[in-house]
Amino acid sequence: MYYLIILLVYAAVDAIACLGLSQQFGVAGVTNFGFIIFQAAGAYVAAVLALPKDTADGGFQTYIGGYGLHFPLPWIGAAVAGGVLALPFTFLVGRRLRGDFAAVGLLVTAVLLNLLVMNYRPLFNGDAGVALVPAPLSSGMFVSTSNNYQYGFAIAGMILVAVAYWFVRRITESPYGRTLRAMRDNDKVADSLGKNLLALRTGAMVTGGAIAGLSGAILVSFIGVWSPAAWSYAETIVLFTAVIIGGAGNHLGAILGAVLVPVGFEEVTRFISNNDPSLPPNLLPSLQWVAIGLLIVVFLWVRPQGVLPERRRVIKLPDRASTPAPARVRDEDGAGGAILSVADVTKDFGGVHAVAGVSLSVGRGSLTGLIGPNGAGKSTLLSLLAGTEKVSSGRITYLGSDITGRPAFRRARIGLVRTFQLASEFKRLTVMENLLSAVPANRGDSFLGALAGRRYWRRDEAAATARAADLLERFGLAAKANDYAGELSGGQRRLVEIMRALMTEPDLLLLDEPMAGVHPELARRIGQALRELCRQGMTILMVEHELAIMDEFCDPVIVMADGRVLAEGTMAELRGRTEVVEAYLVG
Ligand code: ADP
Ligand code: MG
Numbered sequence: 001m002y003y004l005i006i007l008l009v010y011a012a013v014d015a016i017a018c019l020g021l022s023q024q025f026g027v028a029g030v031t032n033f034g035f036i037i038f039q040a041a042g043a044y045v046a047a048v049l050a051l052p053k054d055t056a057d058g059g060f061q062t063y064i065g066g067y068g069l070h071f072p073l074p075w076i077g078a079a080v081a082g083g084v085l086a087l088p089f090t091f092l093v094g095r096r097l098r099g100d101f102a103a104v105g106l107l108v109t110a111v112l113l114n115l116l117v118m119n120y121r122p123l124f125n126g127d128a129g130v131a132l133v134p135a136p137l138s139s140g141m142f143v144s145t146s147n148n149y150q151y152g153f154a155i156a157g158m159i160l161v162a163v164a165y166w167f168v169r170r171i172t173e174s175p176y177g178r179t180l181r182a183m184r185d186n187d188k189v190a191d192s193l194g195k196n197l198l199a200l201r202t203g204a205m206v207t208g209g210a211i212a213g214l215s216g217a218i219l220v221s222f223i224g225v226w227s228p229a230a231w232s233y234a235e236t237i238v239l240f241t242a243v244i245i246g247g248a249g250n251h252l253g254a255i256l257g258a259v260l261v262p263v264g265f266e267e268v269t270r271f272i273s274n275n276d277p278s279l280p281p282n283l284l285p286s287l288q289w290v291a292i293g294l295l296i297v298v299f300l301w302v303r304p305q306g307v308l309p310e311r312r313r314v315i316k317l318p319d320r321a322s323t324p325a326p327a328r329v330r331d332e333d334g335a336g337g338a339i340l341s342v343a344d345v346t347k348d349f350g351g352v353h354a355v356a357g358v359s360l361s362v363g364r365g366s367l368t369g370l371i372g373p374n375g376a377g378k379s380t381l382l383s384l385l386a387g388t389e390k391v392s393s394g395r396i397t398y399l400g401s402d403i404t405g406r407p408a409f410r411r412a413r414i415g416l417v418r419t420f421q422l423a424s425e426f427k428r429l430t431v432m433e434n435l436l437s438a439v440p441a442n443r444g445d446s447f448l449g450a451l452a453g454r455r456y457w458r459r460d461e462a463a464a465t466a467r468a469a470d471l472l473e474r475f476g477l478a479a480k481a482n483d484y485a486g487e488l489s490g491g492q493r494r495l496v497e498i499m500r501a502l503m504t505e506p507d508l509l510l511l512d513e514p515m516a517g518v519h520p521e522l523a524r525r526i527g528q529a530l531r532e533l534c535r536q537g538m539t540i541l542m543v544e545h546e547l548a549i550m551d552e553f554c555d556p557v558i559v560m561a562d563g564r565v566l567a568e569g570t571m572a573e574l575r576g577r578t579e580v581v582e583a584y585l586v587g
Contacts, residue, residue, distance in 0.1 A: 005150045007263060012157030013219045014242065014258035016164045020211030021243050022254035023168040026310070027177060028204035029184025030093050033236055034106035035212060037113055040231035041085045042078035042213025043220035044117075044124050047133045049074035050221070061125045061132075071136030075217040082213020086205035093205060094198045099187075110233040118228040129227020133220050157218055161255065164211055168251050171207070173313075174450035175442040175457060178429070180204065181249070182437040185426040192386055192420075193438045193504060194412035203447050234289075238262050241292050245299050247306025249428070256307060265291060314482045315432045317469045318462070339364040339508050339539045340385065340416075345394030346563075347380050354380040356563035357394075362508065362541050367534045369554030369571075370543045373584060377563040378543045379421050382510045385541075386418035387411045398508070413440065415507030419497045419514060421543070427486030431477060434485045434496050435468035436461070438503040464503075471499045474529065491518040498526065502533070509533075511542040515549060527553040547571070559583065 017039055024030050053066035069077070089109070093102045118127045125131075138149070171177050183190040183200050191197055220226045238261060246257025265288055299306065341361035347354045355377045362368050370378050383389040385396060387408035396404045398416055411417075426434050436442075442464060443449045444457025472478040475495050480488060485496050498514050511530075515523040523546070530540055531553055544550060550557050551571045559566040559574060561583040567574055574580050 002147075002150065005154050008154035009157050009218070009222050011259055011263045012154070012161050013215045013222075014239070014262040015161045015255045016215040016218070017212055017239055018242050018246070018254040018258040018262075019161075019164045019168050019251055020208040020215070021239050022246075022248070022251050023171065023211070024204050024208030025240070026243055026248035026250070026254065027168075027172050027184065028180040028200065029099070029187075030201055030204045030208075031099055031103035032089075032093070032106050032205065032208065033103045033233070033240075034089070034110035034113075035208070035239060036231045036233065036236040037106075037110050038082040038085060038209040038212035039216040039219075039235075040113075040117075040226075041209075042082045042216030043226040043230075044130070044216075045081040045213070046074040046078040046217035047130045047220050047226055048124070049077045050134045050136075051130065051132070052134075061128065061130060062122055063124050063130050064122065071221075074221070075136075075214060078217030079210045079214040082216070083206045083210035085213075086209030087202070090198065090202040090205050093201045107233060107236075110236065114228050114232060124226075127228060129225055129230070131225045133224045133226065135224065136221050153222060160214070160218065164214070165251055165255065168207075168211070170453065171447070171450045172251065174454070175436070175439075175444035175461060176446055176450035178433055178437050179445055181429060182426045182434075185428055186424055188388065189420065189424045189426070190437075191408045192388060192412060192418050193500070194409050194417075194440055196409050207447075238265075238292060241296050243306075245295060245306055247308040247310060249310030250306065250308045253306050253308035253310075260307075261292070261295070310428065312430060312482070312484065313433060315430070315436075315465060317432075317472075317478065317481055318466050337364050338362060339399060340541075341397045342385070343395040343397070345381075345384055345396065346392045347377075347384055347389060348392045353563050355384060358560070358563070358565055360558055360565055360568070362539060363556075364539055365534055365537060366539060366556070367530060367554050368539075368541045369550045369557035370541060370560065371545070371547070371550060371557060371584075372560035372566070376560040378560055379512055380563075381560070382418055382512050382541075382543065386416060386510055388418070412504060412506075415505070416510070417501050417504045417506035417508075418510035419501050419512055421512040421516070423490070423493050423497075425485035425488070425493050425496050425500075427484065429485055430482050431472070431485050431488070431496055432465070432468055432481040434500050435471065435503045436464050438500045439464040439467075440504055468499075468503060471502060475499055475526075491522060494518050495522075495526070506538065508539045508541065511540060513543050513545060515544060515546060523549060524552070 021035055024032055024035070048063050048065040049067050049069045051063065051066045052068040089106065092105045117124055120126065179190070179195055180200060183195060183197060187197055242257035242261035243254050244257070245261060246255070247253025338361040343359050345358050346356055358381060370381070372378050380389065384391050387406055391404060394404070395402060398411070399414065403411055403416070426437060429437060442457060442460045444461060449457055469478065469481070472481055477492060477495055480492065485493060488496065494514055494517065498511065501509055515526055518526065527549055530542070534540055542554065544554070555570055556568055557571050557574060558568045559580050566583055567577055567580050
């Protein structure tokens, strides 16, 4: 019986930890290879908050604090500690560093912190760890060793699993959760659509850290001891295995993985090994590692999506009759003036002068074309304008203000939005979700808004869904609304990207070869739609290869070659200029 209770409590602890990791890794795509640090911090903090002062230096153990606090304060403190501890790590996973670099950084940090705690005794009693941690509510009529108490503990653990599940689910199934998944699928694109990656990743780190901290508190309250051996970096790998096998991005899968991997494997075999004296003592633990390694390999091979894959979120399209598309009202005052001007902008990649001093301006309400041979620097120029890349020198002015130093997501929020030359849909979001993810100012697109619940953001979501349905109808993709964007044809994906950019209601839209790989007939329809948008007040700067498209839709057209602007004018004028024809033919 006691054995069963232990398994239940371990299952609860692992399930809660896996839910935190599932949110962080499966949903937000933050690969935190130092996850165990946060569980450990929660355990230590819960321990020193619950332990009395008088054993703090009682000879047999040393630790900071010793506050003798009563339940539930140590557990709350543990969750807070896990969350706060995550803050300094956000510089690792923030905006710039590549995800795999950050993962290695976190792994190394986990090893270093373990060594530090192991060798610095005044903190948490070093290698020996803290012991005799009081169990919650264990004084008086509750005796922590009684069977009923233990059962109660296991049940409380289960309830907390349910609460943690409810919590991560509420976040995940909100517009904010959708934004996290968009960032997971393609962070550069999320950035270009106005998402603050640093804030989003900080949120994911803090949430996961707090949940991990809570799991540590539960564990240490149950077993009464906590030492560096309990939180080696390898424990993180066990939890990752659980989440991947259970199904990354599916919180029920995380719970299942917690039961299958850490509990099923580690704990069960640990009990067998204790009971069987004929086996060498280290054989089973080593075999566990072999088994975990094999399990990962097998799963990544045959079922990378896990036992319970992330489920597709089907969003019902609103009835056509009831969708009054809210037409955007624009002030036409500045029509004709420049919405964007660029002064002597350059970009060097090492020795390559991708953009070598470009000055130009884009007239408000125009559909400006940008052509030039391959490698002319067109895409790089768009990246500089949108803020995806930083300029080496020069100045960019948008709507009268200098935006040269502004990050991409801030430019997107003031209406300067781009698309990418290479496919950039959010693959594991449906077409509809791709569109919805770009909507600015949804009340549910923040941590607190998500927690407030569906009723708080339902109206924003419905309005956005109506707009998206309208666009899908206009571009003839309504039938694909609930398909994964990653499963569309190349042309359809280009359409999704254009529509997604339009969902942000941009003032200046930068399109990088939007019609590449698109059927000519569809390309013409896109061109007409873009022209119509410009008539309504939008400005578009479009890179395009197809001269026929330029002829038909763009005025003026800017020609680039070798990182410079060669000429500007109508296509008819440009065709008459020999240097343009030469550059194009040579390129
Ligand atoms: P275009 O879009 O006009 O075909 P690009 O802007 O993509 O041209 O590229 C311009 C030049 O800059 C090319 O020589 C390309 O190799 C180089 N380049 C672009 N991006 C990078 C990068 N991230 N690192 C190094 N070189 C780059
Ligand atoms: Mg290009």
